[in-house]
Amino acid sequence: MKLVKPAVLFQQALKRGATKQGRLLGLDVGSKYVGLAVSDDHCKIASPFSVLERTKKNIDIMAKDFQMLVAGFSLAGFVVGYPFNIQGQSKVDTLQVKLFIEDLRKTSVLDGVSYTYWDENYTSRCVETLLEPLDINPVDAKTIMDKFAAVGILQGYLDNMNRSLVSEDLDPQE
Numbered sequence: 001m002k003l004v005k006p007a008v009l010f011q012q013a014l015k016r017g018a019t020k021q022g023r024l025l026g027l028d029v030g031s032k033y034v035g036l037a038v039s040d041d042h043c044k045i046a047s048p049f050s051v052l053e054r055t056k057k058n059i060d061i062m063a064k065d066f067q068m069l070v071a072g073f074s075l076a077g078f079v080v081g082y083p084f085n086i087q088g089q090s091k092v093d094t095l096q097v098k099l100f101i102e103d104l105r106k107t108s109v110l111d112g113v114s115y116t117y118w119d120e121n122y123t124s125r126c127v128e129t130l131l132e133p134l135d136i137n138p139v140d141a142k143t144i145m146d147k148f149a150a151v152g153i154l155q156g157y158l159d160n161m162n163r164s165l166v167s168e169d170l171d172p173q174e
Contacts, residue, residue, distance in 0.1 A: 001105040002114050004077070009116045010161040013043050013076035022076040025069060026154025028120065028146055029081060029097045030054070034062070035146030037154045038073055044162060046154035048147035054100070063109040070113055077113055081120030081153035116157075123152035 004012070013022040026046055028035035036049040052062055069075060080101060083093040097117075104110060127148040131141050 001101065001110045002112070004114045004116055006079075006116045006118060006157065006161065007164065009077045009079070009114050010043065010157075010165075012114060013039075023073045024154065024158070025049075025066075025073070025075050025078050026150040026157070027078055027080045028123065028149040028153055029100045030146060031096055033142070033146045034100070035148070035150035036069075037147065037150035038069075038075075039154060039158060043158055046151045046158060048144075048151050051143050051146045059103045060107055060109075063104055063107040066104070066113075067109050070110070075113070078115040079118050079154050079157045080115055081123065081150070082117035083121060084117075084119045118153055118157040120149070120153050123149040123156075126152060 009024070013024055015022070022043065023041060024039040024043060026037035026039075028037075032054055034052045034054050036052065037046045038049045039046055052065060054062070066078075080097065082097050101115065124145060127145045130148075131145065136144065
């Protein structure tokens with residue numbers, strides 16, 4: 001796995017999209033679960049996909065699951081939610097994301113796959129606020145929250161990258 005800048009990953013997805021699908025996978029990494037969201041072919045819209053259980057013993061299985069997703073969705077790479085430092089941010093949260101990515105990298109199953117980090121602050125809280133008025137079973141709510149937190153991460157990234165692309169196209173300096 002190779003860490004790249006956010007704009008580089010987006011450009012890779014767009015280039016790949018010219019010849020075949022160049023989708024992106026959003027990851028909301030938690031201590032017990034990893035929420036997944038996938039972009040459309042044009043890298044405009046994020047949709048909820050799935051939740052994977054995360055344990056110390058199943059990283060090889062998860063890596064193979066990700067490998068199947070890369071092939072099945074023609075993924076250009078991963079957008080990994082990262083709790084960028086804000087006041088009161090837990091260092092445990094940032095550490096668990098880095099350790100998860102490092103564990104995936106060590107499997108060597110995803111060699112050649114690019115990934116980038118994207119701000120995940122408040123994504124889970126926003127989804128939680130939306131779910132509060134609904135009478136949903138707590139187990140189902142957790143699964144929904146993880147998937148939709150991944151959607152928030154990926155959609156935020158896609159919106160930002162697409163806005164930047166439009167801004168570059170409109171730049172009168174060129």
